[in-house]
Amino acid sequence: MEGRAFLKESVIAKIKAWFNIVNQAHANIQKTAGFVPKKKISCEVGWKPPVxxxxQLQSDGSVRxxxxxxxxxxLFRDHLGRCLxxxxxxxxxxxxxxxxxxGALEGLRIAWKAGYRKNVLHSDSTTAINIIEHRNDDVHRHGSTARHLSCILDQQWEVRVSHVYREANYATDYLANKAHxxxxxxxxxNVCDRGLVSWINHDVMGTSHERFIVNMI
Structure with missing residues (x-):
């Protein structure tokens, strides 16, 4: 600062001024390019039981x-929400x-060994769901895991794959973090700890959470 003193208020005013200039420039670029921001709507999201x-096989991953x-x-749950x-x-x-x-692969392996022949796999990762559903992936990064998933899905059983929002997957989020x-x-x-029981009860009681999603209409 070349040894000069600046008033705090003056510095804050200059920062705000530059922020407004950058923000306006960004808005002008979007306007010129014909960009239309997507509107979001509020909805209530919560856990839903399987038929x-x-x-229902809920799966989640975590990286620290x-x-x-x-x-x-x-975890595995029946139509009443009970943890199996x-x-x-x-x-x-x-x-x-x-x-x-x-995480999904391990869950499917356990489900097969347990004799569950009708399964709904839930994950809050759109990327993972896309790889599992379309049996494709970048060979250099997840190819081996994707191939193992493809093989196990080809077994003589029914597995439906579905994306869910994180608000419907809190119990599994708890487990993924506990796994560390x-x-x-x-x-x-088989015996659930208190933390998991709490989240399972939270789901069964029908507790929902507000989430803002893109309005596709």
């Missing part, structure tokens, strides 16, 4: 900064998309 006779350690978790089992996976270091995919506290590998358990 009777189907098992700054070390990049990844984990995943999931849960699992957590400490995955080491990988991307968030790979964590989402590997476990040793490397996959761990299954």
């Amino acid at each position: 009777e006779g189907w098992i 900064a700054p070390n990049g350690n990844a984990a995943a978790g999931g 089992g849960a699992y957590v996976c400490n995955l080491g270091r990988c991307s968030i998309t790979d964590a989402e995919l590997r 506290d476990f040793d490397f590998g996959t761990h299954q358990f």
Whole structure:
């Protein structure tokens, strides 16, 4: 500052002025390019049970900064919202998309072994859902996991894949974060801890949360 003193109010005023200039320039560029901002609408989002006779497999992934350690978790629920089992996976270091995919893969493997032949896989990752549904991926990044998912989905059973908002997946989000506290590998358990029970009850009671989504109309 060349040894000169500046009043705090003067500095703040100059910052605001520059912000307004940049903001206006950005608006002018959008206007010139014919950009129309998408309107968002408010909606209530909450957990929904599967159809009777189907098992809902909820899966989620988690990556913690700054070390990049990844984990995943999931649970199986019936049409009444009851937890039939849960699992957590400490995955080491990988991307968030790979964590989402590997968490889903482990859940499907467990579901197959448990004899669940009608499953609905829920994930709040649009990228993971797209890879699973279309059986495609960048070979260099997630190809191996995607191929394993494709193979298990080709088994003699029914698996429907569906994207859900995070507000409908809080119980699994809890598990994915808890998975970081476990040793490397996959761990299954049937007895739910208090934290998970709390989120399951939260879902069964029909608690919903406000979310703003893009109005497609």
